Amino acid sequence: MKQLALDIGLAGGPTLENFQPGANAQALQHLRQAVGEAGAPRPPVPTYLWGAPGTGKSHLLRAVYEALRAQGALVGWLDPGTRWPSSFDERWSAVLLHDVHLYNEAQQAAAFNWFINALDPAAGAPRWVLAAGELPPADLPLREDLRSRLAWGHVFQLQPLDEAGLRAVLQRQAHERGMALAADVVDYMLHHFSRDLASLSALLDRLDGFALRTQRAVTIPLLKSMLQGE
Numbered sequence: 001m002k003q004l005a006l007d008i009g010l011a012g013g014p015t016l017e018n019f020q021p022g023a024n025a026q027a028l029q030h031l032r033q034a035v036g037e038a039g040a041p042r043p044p045v046p047t048y049l050w051g052a053p054g055t056g057k058s059h060l061l062r063a064v065y066e067a068l069r070a071q072g073a074l075v076g077w078l079d080p081g082t083r084w085p086s087s088f089d090e091r092w093s094a095v096l097l098h099d100v101h102l103y104n105e106a107q108q109a110a111a112f113n114w115f116i117n118a119l120d121p122a123a124g125a126p127r128w129v130l131a132a133g134e135l136p137p138a139d140l141p142l143r144e145d146l147r148s149r150l151a152w153g154h155v156f157q158l159q160p161l162d163e164a165g166l167r168a169v170l171q172r173q174a175h176e177r178g179m180a181l182a183a184d185v186v187d188y189m190l191h192h193f194s195r196d197l198a199s200l201s202a203l204l205d206r207l208d209g210f211a212l213r214t215q216r217a218v219t220i221p222l223l224k225s226m227l228q229g230e
């Protein structure tokens with residue numbers, strides 16, 4: 001019977017504090033100010049983040065969601081996996097729209113409804129709308145009324161991390177897992193695999209699990225052994 005090692009090296013979830021900004025410091029600062037303190041008013045205009053896969057959009061939206069929830073705020077969340085979007089909830093203090101470039105017709109209709117209700121002056125103080133997608137607003141394959149509204153406020157293009165930034169993130173994630181990650185292993189990962197952060201983080205997660213199961217130190221031979229066994 002195969003014995004499974006107890007996975008005690010779990011990495012923490014996405015936060016604004018553990019986001020490696022690189023060239024995206026302005027966007028990060030904007031989100032930090034928007035989240036603010038519990039009970040603080042949200043920005044009166046929407047914010048849209050866009051960029052290629054691996055530039056940190058998902059990290060930032062989930063970090064904002066968790067930060068607002070930690071303050072006790074109710075938040076509307078919509079992503080392409082939401083099969084039956086709910087109607088707008090007046091108790092929400094913010095609306096988060098994730099991966100808008102993948103929305104189907106029903107999701108686009110819900111997003112537009114949420115957007116309009118969030119900024120409706122008749123409903124009192126406007127709710128903050130934070131959205132993200134892979135394309136700039138003008139190029140999104142969405143209905144025109146939603147596409148135009150996503151460009152109303154602050155728009156930030158997220159840039160991928162350079163090599164130094166990727167190294168810093170991998171080392172931090174390894175540290176969060178209680179995992180010793182030598183510089184030569186990082187070199188190998190960066191020069192033999194896709195350099196987008198999501199892929200590298202997934203590879204690190206698999207490597208951590210494999211090391212725990214085999215009770216071996218994380219080395220280049222271990223990484224090669226893991227890949228050969230797949």
